[in-house]
Amino acid sequence: MFILKRQDVEISSIQHPQREQQIPILNYQGQTFRLLSVFGATQEEEAIAFWRDLTDHRGKACVLLEEPERYSVWGKIRLEQLGTEPSSGGTRGSYIQACILLLQTVYMDVEDFLGARQAGLFQKDIAKILIDSNFPQVQSTQAVQQLLKIDPLTNSDFPT
Incomplete structure (x- = not known):
C-alpha cells in the first residue's frame, strides 16, 4: 500500500x-x-x-x-x-477512552472559547453530575480533575 x-x-x-x-x-x-x-x-x-x-x-x-x-x-x-476477539467482553475500554477524550475536548474548548472561569464552572457541574449519579470511582471533584488531566491513550488507570 x-x-x-x-x-x-x-x-x-x-x-x-x-x-x-x-x-x-x-x-x-x-x-x-x-x-x-x-x-x-x-x-x-x-x-x-x-x-x-x-x-x-x-x-x-x-x-x-x-x-x-x-x-x-x-x-x-x-x-x-x-x-472483538473471543471472550473480550466488547470494546468497553475503548469506549471509556473515547468518553474521557470527549470530556477533555469539551473542557478545553470551554476554556479556550469562554475562559478559565467558565471552565472551572464546567468542571464543577460535571463533578456534581458524576457524583450525584454515583459514577464509579468518582467521589470528589479531585477525581474529575484527574479525569481531565490523564492521557487515556497511554494511561490505563481510568474508571471502569
Whole structure:
C-alpha cells in the first residue's frame, strides 16, 4: 500500500482490551495500523518482500515504515476490532477512552472559547453530575480533575 517515513506518521499505543500490554498504533491520514513485524536496518529486502507479499498476494492493506535503524510493517485495522476477539467482553475500554477524550475536548474548548472561569464552572457541574449519579470511582471533584488531566491513550488507570 504505502512506504512511509517516520515524519509522515504518528505512532502511539493503546491498552489491549484483554491483556496487560500496550499495542503500538500507527496513524496516517486518518487510517489506523497495528504493528505486524519489525526488521533490522540491514534487512531491507526481507522487509520489502514481506510487505509486498501481504499487499500483493494476500490483499492486505499494509504500510512499510522506513526508519534509519529499522523497518516495520503495519497492518490496517479499525480500533473497534481490538475488542472483538473471543471472550473480550466488547470494546468497553475503548469506549471509556473515547468518553474521557470527549470530556477533555469539551473542557478545553470551554476554556479556550469562554475562559478559565467558565471552565472551572464546567468542571464543577460535571463533578456534581458524576457524583450525584454515583459514577464509579468518582467521589470528589479531585477525581474529575484527574479525569481531565490523564492521557487515556497511554494511561490505563481510568474508571471502569
